[in-house]
Amino acid sequence: MNVLKFGGTSVANPENIQKTLSVVSKTAENSKLLVVVSAFGGVTDLLLNAADLAGKRDDSYRTIFQEIETRHINAVKELIPVANQSAVLSAVKTRLNRLETLFEGAFMLSELSPKTADLIAGHGELLSSFIIAETAKINGLNAAFKDSRELVITSNAYGKASVDFKETAKRVSNFVATNKAQVNILPGFVASTLDGNTTTLGRGGSDYTAAILASLVNATELQIWTDVSGMYTANPRVVKQAFPIAHISYREAMELSHFGAKVIYPPTIQPVLEKGIPIWIKNTFSPDDIGTLVTDKPNGKNRPVKGISHIENIALITLEGSGMIGIPGVSKRFLEVFYQKNTNVIMITQASSEQSICVGVDQADADAIEIAINEAFELEIMRKHIEPVQVEKDLAILALVGDRMKSHQGLSGKMFSSLGKNNVNIRAIAQGASEKNISAVIAKTDVKKGLNILHEEFFEDRLKQLNLFITGVGNVGGKLLEQIKQQQSYLNEKLRLNIRVIALSNSRTMVFDEKGLDLDNWEQLLANGEKADPEAFLKRTTELNIRNSIFVDNTATEFISRKYSDYLRNSIGVVTCNKIACADDYENYEDLQRLSRKYGGSFLYETNVGAGLPIIDTLNNLVASGDEVHKIQAVLSGSLNFVFNNFDENSSFHDVVKQAQEEGYTEPDPKIDLSGVDVARKILILARESGYQLELSDIENESFLPEESLNTKDNDSFFASLKTHASSFNDLLANAKKNNCRLKYVAQFEEGKASVGLQQIPEGHPFYNLEGSDNIVLFYTNRYSQQPLIIKGAGAGADVTASGIFADIIRIGKN
Structure with missing residues (x-):
């Protein structure tokens, strides 16, 4: 039967x-x-x-x-x-x-x-x-x-x-x-x-x-027919990647059920457990699905962690005070209150110093319990031997469950570190000696993120999901989206990365989709999006509270860069080609580094210098390995290199700069490049990465632009000034030709001082044959004292800049 x-x-x-x-x-x-x-x-x-x-x-x-x-x-x-x-x-x-x-x-x-x-x-x-x-x-x-x-x-x-x-x-x-x-x-x-x-x-x-x-x-057998195909590795309504557990033990089923798995209720297992009667959990609406078999000894593939469950609406009740240390019966008196109030204790933990004891209860019982405990310990509280009971609400419990967890080292460490990396704060933990259950109390608002983090860590064969929130979808941003779409299969198969674009924004509109935007149709989706608002973009990103979130800034906007600290405080990584933040006041630059370390949100900006070239990464590796930088010489502006490589007797300076702007080599405002400000920011960043505390005002900037050009208010007047002063640009070119030199805009850092300016480069110098929009950097260090370490390659253009941003994103994913 x-x-x-x-x-x-x-x-x-x-x-x-x-x-x-x-x-x-x-x-x-x-x-x-x-x-x-x-x-x-x-x-x-x-x-x-x-x-x-x-x-x-x-x-x-x-x-x-x-x-x-x-x-x-x-x-x-x-x-x-x-x-x-x-x-x-x-x-x-x-x-x-x-x-x-x-x-x-x-x-x-x-x-x-x-x-x-x-x-x-x-x-x-x-x-x-x-x-x-x-x-x-x-x-x-x-x-x-x-x-x-x-x-x-x-x-x-x-x-x-x-x-x-x-x-x-x-x-x-x-x-x-x-x-x-x-x-x-x-x-x-x-x-x-x-x-x-x-x-x-x-x-x-x-x-x-x-x-x-x-x-x-x-x-x-006992068959439990419900609306899901068995007990899942996690709640499938919250964790989309969750899957049914084919075979599970009675004890594991009871633990998962106790911690929120609604398929069966724990006491129901007891009568059949005593008789060893198998339980099948099946789906009425998909009766051919295998479902979950619950027996005494599961067979087949047996992961150490069988499932992840949770209980919401938890309150933590904490009693603490020096008067508890070494005093017998305090725990008994404390727990008796719960018995007298007919309140179920969901979890309990006590510090080894005996100075505090903490229990988790249903939040609905918290107020009554608080009053009752304070009454029970009224004398000790009055004498200040014990503090009034502390009650924390709006919490939840996450639990890892598995019979075989005891025989596997490091599961607790993996659980807590993976949550910590995503800014999921753990308020209390509990783990019995049997190690069938490891529980952590977290904020209720972090439940969805926490479940997905743990499921990814323990069940998804190391396929890591990265969730991108991208602002700026012009030349660089558009190329980045194209590259992400093109490489999705490769990243899945080779690097075990699943990159989703959750949000996009330009200066006019923004669009969000928690399930991931369709990259075949992103332009239309963005065009039909809501009005763009950087503050609202930040708020929505933090409220979604998705694991492994990365904010990507493809703009050159100061206001956007001011938001990096808010993202980092929420453990949201920041990847940017925007140089403003890293070239800001040193205090702000250092604060971003500190926030990144404190909250575990990566802050990467390889493309600040050299677009897709590994300049900052190489420099960081030199410093981290104990080398010391003495001197840096560099051509760091792909746009300026493009301009002076193409400026000759047969073309006007105005026309070459216009061409550079149209082909995407310059910033939207080309004056930023030609004034030397952009190069000054780059050498400042390299100096700071080398360990020096410089400000932008410390960089000596010898501009080749006339004052009139520097003082223009918009692009039209700027380009008009280039025509007006065409003769001065022609004179610069003629003098270089006369000395058998080429014009290069050079950045230099040495003995704690930095400068940028146009120089005549003689034949035979490493900079002389630098073509197109290429960049070159020479690092002179303790290890590279006679012959510098040279990095050379394309230093401008939407494709290479996008590839540098993409590389930073992948670098976060591989950490």
């Missing part, structure tokens, strides 16, 4: 009931069945709500009763053919009339006793099981209805009755011996006292009914 239990969603409506009976019919081909059913989905809550209102003399209970009545009458009319409806409707209406009388009695007396509450609450199962049994008969099954109250006998502690297993076993044995039906359909949740008064089995009562029956009839 098998026992099947169907939950509220499986019998929520006539369509689902037919699916349930299809499963029953197929299973009944090979075995006699006891089928335990819950109330129609949501009905028990309606019953309890209506009962509460009636007991308070609130006649709005009548509206709820009408809804309950309508649902059941309509179900009969849809499930039972008209020719067979009369008897069924009569029985259902009789039951509903009794229910209405109970409500009226509570209303008239202005009282809802526990006994009456139990009697009312059980009506959902009594009605659903009768209707389903009658439908099964109509469908041709050899089926019968059996009232569980005739079998399951309990104490008369209404609301929290305990089962009389001896009497229940005797009744179940007699029933099985005399029963002839192939399928017996029974209400879950309800039971009765020896004298016939209705009781209920509490939370998870229908599961418990099924487990009791399975144990007493020595069932081949």
